[in-house]
Amino acid sequence: MNVALKQGDIYRGAWGFRNTPDAVRRFPLPFPEDRYMYSVNIEPHIPGPKGSVIEFPIDCDEHYVEECHERAIVLEEDPLRYQALPHMMSAQWDTLELGMQSLSQSYPQHFTLTRLGRHWHWINRPLGLDQHFTFGDPASLPRQPLEYITRQLQGDWVIMDQRDNDLWCEGGMVTGPADWSMDFDLGMSFKEWHGPVPLGHEMGVFDRALRFLLNLRLNEPVRRYNWTMTVHPRLDTSPHNYDRWGPDRGGVTMQNVADILHLRTELQGLWRLPRSNGIVFMVRTYMLSLRDVASIPKWARRVHRVLRDLHPALADYKGLARHRPIAVAYLAQFDDGTPTTPGTAPE
Amino acid sequence: MSHTHADTIAVRVLAVERVTPQIKHFTLAPIAGGELPAFSGGSHIIVVMRGAHRVYRNPYSLMSSPNELDNYQISVLRVDPSRGGSAFMHEQVRVGSELEIAHPVNLFGLAKLARKHLLLAGGIGITPFMAQLHDLRLGDVPYELHYATRSPEHGAYCELMSRAEPQRCRLYHDSEQRLIDIEGLLSRQALGTHVYVCGPSGMITRVLDRAHALGWPDSHVHYEKFSAPPTGEAFDAWLEKSRVAVHVLPDQSLLEAIEAAGVDAPYLCRGGVCGFCRTEVIAVDGELVHNDHFLSAEEKASGKLIMPCVSRARCTKLVLNL
Secondary structure, three states: OOOOOOOOOOOOOOOOOOHHHHHHOOOOOOOOOOOOOOOOOOOOOOOOOOOOOOOOOOOHHHHHHHHHHHHHHHHOOOOOHEEEOOHHHHHHHHHHHHHHHHHHHHHHOEEEEEEEEOOOEEEEEOEEEEEEOOOOOOOHHHHHHHHHHHHHHHHHEEEEEEEEEEEEEEEEEEOOOOOOOOOOOOOOOOHOOOOOOOOOOHHOOHHHHHHHHHHOOOOOOOOEEEEEEEEEEOOOOHHHHHHHHHHHHHHHHOOHHHHHHHEEEEEEEEEOOOOOOEEEEEEEEEEEHHHHHHHHHHOOOOOOOHHOOOOOHHHHHHHOOOOHHHHHHHOOOOOOOOOOOOOOOOO | OOOOOOOEEEEEOOOOOOEOEEEEEEEEEOOOOOOOOOOOEEEEEEEEEEEOOOOOEEEEEEEOOOOOOOOOOEEEEEOOOOOOOOHHHHOOOOOEEEEEOOEEEEEOOOOOOOOOOEEEEEEHHHHHHHHHHHHHHOOOOEEEEEEEOOOHHHHHHHHOOOOOOOOOOEEEEHHHHOOOOOHHHHOOOOOEEEEEEEOHHHHHHHEEEEEHHHOHHHHEEEEEOOOOOOOOOOOOOOOOOOOOEEEEEEOOOHHHHHOOOOOOOOOOOOOOOOOOOOOOEEEOEEEEEOOOOOHHHHHHHHOOEOOOOEEEEEOEEEOOOO
């Protein structure tokens, strides 16, 4: 992982966000086939190929520092993007442990965790942090444990309590959502939280997913992929600032579509937490411009076909209705009808 | 999705102590050194025992402190007649023995929003509460423990509990005709109280029935029961997806027979409670013998579902979608 700090506005203003060729090739394409429909596409979160986004439990990539800075900017403006109910304190510590253990084991050149009983020492070199604290004692950290660790992790993080055969969304750090809100969802049950998703309820997807997650085991995390599209490389597409990004959807043209429209993949990870018996939900976002999508011939053909044939209800829910025809028209020039090979890897 | 327990943890027995004529207490430490996985009070582990002819996988509650992870502690009641697991633990396992365990699973956790916890233990059912008490002592939610045993002699942890919880623990012994006043206790709790019961079937049933009759919401009533799989007549099963024939011995569970045939079947509690092993029945030329606490009466009557961890069939051939 190269964590070189880019200067300037990355996820806003001047849109300085760029993927290096390496980052393009490791982009997790969310389409294993040329068509897309919901499914309970949950699989064990076991290590994937070297260099891939699933090589380690928590991926840390070239955008690490800029993404942590972006989070700080969002929190400065809207502190309610981080919230946790009081009974979630042990789940907060569980999540802090997961984050620190995982980063320090996967990227020892950047992160070091030393544990002596409850006395922990954490070093985060990319962000220049050096913190001694007592595990379990909130007063020993500058912020609540979940806020402290998630300010140093990419992606959004939600902690859930398990009770009454349900999962309750009762804490989290959500600064880069695809149109959902921690402030709105706090305290909701699993199905309430997923209420706005079309088709899934009728298909029984949420019943099956909930039943599966209620039995999620320690040491056996799972993952799934989700996706949408975003105009500009804007991580923070929250309902709270829809006035800023909603109008962008009308500004996509054949001239700018390649550079401003981004395919947005969510790598979602779920871990059973040991002390709280809760679950932590990671939503890690990767963005790729359509120009970068088109640079991989197989992906250009596949994304073209998926968008072209997408169920209209899903296109509406994902907010694609207005610019989908433009994206399809742009990608059509790269699709000569050649079949795509199985799997998502570039050929 | 895989259901295997690929990641078992190798442990060595550090200490064995006989605490009553029928209960032994085991201390298990990781062979690899360091700490065992953190857990929450109420969790159990599956201990994998490799006997001479058969592999046993029995669930035991963790009773040690969730804050001390150098070792795990469990207690094993010798069941008579034993199907093999508890006898194996009592007879074959000694200091220095090596065992495998699966990561802890909690199906009996404390409710984090409870205003008060009412803990009811019967006999060996004290063990999950012993781990939970470590957490409860650090919190500020009131709790009380009522612990019933057959006699002081059979009360494995009576002394320990009354020393650790002098204000909050009440002991009851059948031999002295002192029984927990379930009706009285349940009828005088403040709203927001959660009740937890772990013990013999009869005790659990009494608590569930009384709580229901008194209008307790199901969400506030918790129980855990590790019933050994009941024995029965031998029968044959056919696993349709795996194309494997399985013979189930009289003292073997259907799940154990499936595992012995080399088929990886899902499970979590192995006690008929969690529903994870629920399997579709394609055909049976006799009747299903449901011993679980998970399926509804209608599901049991439908003959279409079975929980192989505790249930079996009185038939010559059972066909499963597995």
